[in-house]
Amino acid sequence: MTDNPLVQDFATDWDHSDPQWVADPYPIWEDLRQRCPVAHTDRYGGGWFPATHAGVSEIAKDTTNFTSRNVVIGNGRPTELDLPAPIGVAPPITSDPPFHAIARRLILPAFAPGPINALEPMIRELCSKLLDTMAGEDVVNAGTQYAQYIPPSVIRGMLGFPEEDIEQFLEFVHIILEGIDHPEEERIIEFEPVEKYFVAQIEEHMDSPRDDLTSYLLNAELDGQNLALEHVFGTMVLILVAGIDTTWSAIGSAIWHLAHNPEDLARLVNEPDLMPVAIEEFLRFYAPVTMARLVKHDMEYQGCPMKEDDWILLGFPAANRDPVAFKDADKFIIDRAENRHVAFGLGIHRCAGSNLARLEMRVALEEFIKRYPRFELADSKAVTWAPGQIRGPRNLPIRILQ
Amino acid sequence: MKVRIDPEICQGQGRCFSIAPQIFDFDELGNGVVLGDGLLTSETIELARLAQANCPEHAVFIEDSP
Numbered sequence: 433m434t435d436n437p438l439v440q441d442f443a444t445d446w447d448h449s450d451p452q453w454v455a456d457p458y459p460i461w462e463d464l465r466q467r468c469p470v471a472h473t474d475r476y477g478g479g480w481f482p483a484t485h486a487g488v489s490e491i492a493k494d495t496t497n498f499t500s501r502n503v504v505i506g507n508g509r510p511t512e513l514d515l516p517a518p519i520g521v522a523p524p525i526t527s528d529p530p531f532h533a534i535a536r537r538l539i540l541p542a543f544a545p546g547p548i549n550a551l552e553p554m555i556r557e558l559c560s561k562l563l564d565t566m567a568g569e570d571v572v573n574a575g576t577q578y579a580q581y582i583p584p585s586v587i588r589g590m591l592g593f594p595e596e597d598i599e600q601f602l603e604f605v606h607i608i609l610e611g612i613d614h615p616e617e618e619r620i621i622e623f624e625p626v627e628k629y630f631v632a633q634i635e636e637h638m639d640s641p642r643d644d645l646t647s648y649l650l651n652a653e654l655d656g657q658n659l660a661l662e663h664v665f666g667t668m669v670l671i672l673v674a675g676i677d678t679t680w681s682a683i684g685s686a687i688w689h690l691a692h693n694p695e696d697l698a699r700l701v702n703e704p705d706l707m708p709v710a711i712e713e714f715l716r717f718y719a720p721v722t723m724a725r726l727v728k729h730d731m732e733y734q735g736c737p738m739k740e741d742d743w744i745l746l747g748f749p750a751a752n753r754d755p756v757a758f759k760d761a762d763k764f765i766i767d768r769a770e771n772r773h774v775a776f777g778l779g780i781h782r783c784a785g786s787n788l789a790r791l792e793m794r795v796a797l798e799e800f801i802k803r804y805p806r807f808e809l810a811d812s813k814a815v816t817w818a819p820g821q822i823r824g825p826r827n828l829p830i831r832i833l834q
Numbered sequence: 835m836k837v838r839i840d841p842e843i844c845q846g847q848g849r850c851f852s853i854a855p856q857i858f859d860f861d862e863l864g865n866g867v868v869l870g871d872g873l874l875t876s877e878t879i880e881l882a883r884l885a886q887a888n889c890p891e892h893a894v895f896i897e898d899s900p
Binding site: 537540541543544545546708712769770771772773774776778779780782786787790 | 845846847848849851852860861862863864884887888889890891
């Protein structure tokens with residue numbers, strides 16, 4: 433994707449992997465809102481990008497004209513392999529009504545506030561241990577040494593995979609995240625070791641069920657029958673894909689912000705009760721996740737001639753910066769009281785892991801600033817941002833101040 | 835005044851019960867529900883309005899109670 437020619441005009445040729453978009457997409461989106469609220473591209477086989485809160489909101493809620501069969505933009509138009517409707521490869525995120533509600537209802541109880549809040553001590557201990565490994569260093573990498581490790585470790589624990597498998601598990605996460613937009617034939621080959629490991633874990637859990645997410649999915653019933661193993665496997669992959677670089681990006685962006693906004697850092701250190709409100713502003717201002725849809729049938733939308741299977745890139749982060757929807761939208765206001773941000777999406781596909789993401793963000797930030805009440809960017813030019821649909825800092829060197 | 839959540843609109847964004855646990859709770863799916871009869875007092879009305887102003891789905895309604 434990065435071999436694509438540089439974009440000259442994002443209104444007619446947008447590309448979410450263009451270096452300018454990756455480095456700083458916000459001015460691009462502001463420009464689009466003013467002159468072309470639904471931008472077009474011929475790249476990736478053709479697609480559209482609504483840049484306003486109203487446009488994103490309308491399309492996110494419209495499951496009649498837009499399908500979720502594929503939510504990650506690939507290198508071309510989707511193929512039949514991408515489209516096993518209505519279940520999709522990773523239910524419920526790739527499912528449409530009516531199957532969507534059934535698949536979603538199965539997983540929501542496991543991600544409701546009750547069971548998620550119970551994970552807080554485990555997450556706190558994990559963060560504390562990660563910080564211990566960084567102790568004594570003047571410059572730490574908040575991306576590669578800290579944020580990156582938190583979500584996979586939490587999810588490994590939730591799935592009930594052995595703790596000693598963590599390195600292997602991190603490697604699988606890498607394979608899945610890197611391969612997500614590879615063609616289906618390549619992905620099948622790349623996924624082989626992942627599938628083998630997951631199937632072994634599933635079988636092991638079938639022999640000796642326990643209180644974890646894998647056993648939960650194996651016990652779940654649809655119409656009085658256990659889920660198809662492909663459904664269990666697909667949902668496990670979804671939990672990995674959706675729950676890792678997303679939250680890791682959100683934690684990293686928040687630390688990046690605090691590293692060059694000392695007044696906000698000081699407020700969080702001195703006013704711990706402000707954290708939940710601050711988390712919502714981090715989520716609004718640095719929303720990491722952009723999701724895709726496909727146009728279901730030829731139609732006109734806001735004067736745009738959309739064709740069946742055109743991509744729609746749903747810019748939740750762009751919606752969050754729309755001045756029509758937010759007062760002082762381009763300002764980070766750490767105690768913003770009214771904040772209807774859409775970082776977790778809108779409508780029936782609201783991020784099922786939002787309670788977990790918020791908990792991980794809160795605990796990760798609380799532990800980080802407790803250990804390091806003062807820090808700054810060690811080298812702002814060395815900070816790199818992930819390309820594509822999940823945005824967050826990957827390399828994030830932080831200098832610890834006394 | 836009385837507060838209610840429209841269950842057809844609520845998607846479990848989780849903002850209401852985080853902001854105003856005195857007024858809202860969550861069900862087993864994580865969707866918002868109103869505690870008790872939803873009648874608001876002069877002490878809780880502002881909190882209910884704040885929760886309403888933070889719901890991305892616009893699922894919280896504050897109405898005159900009959």
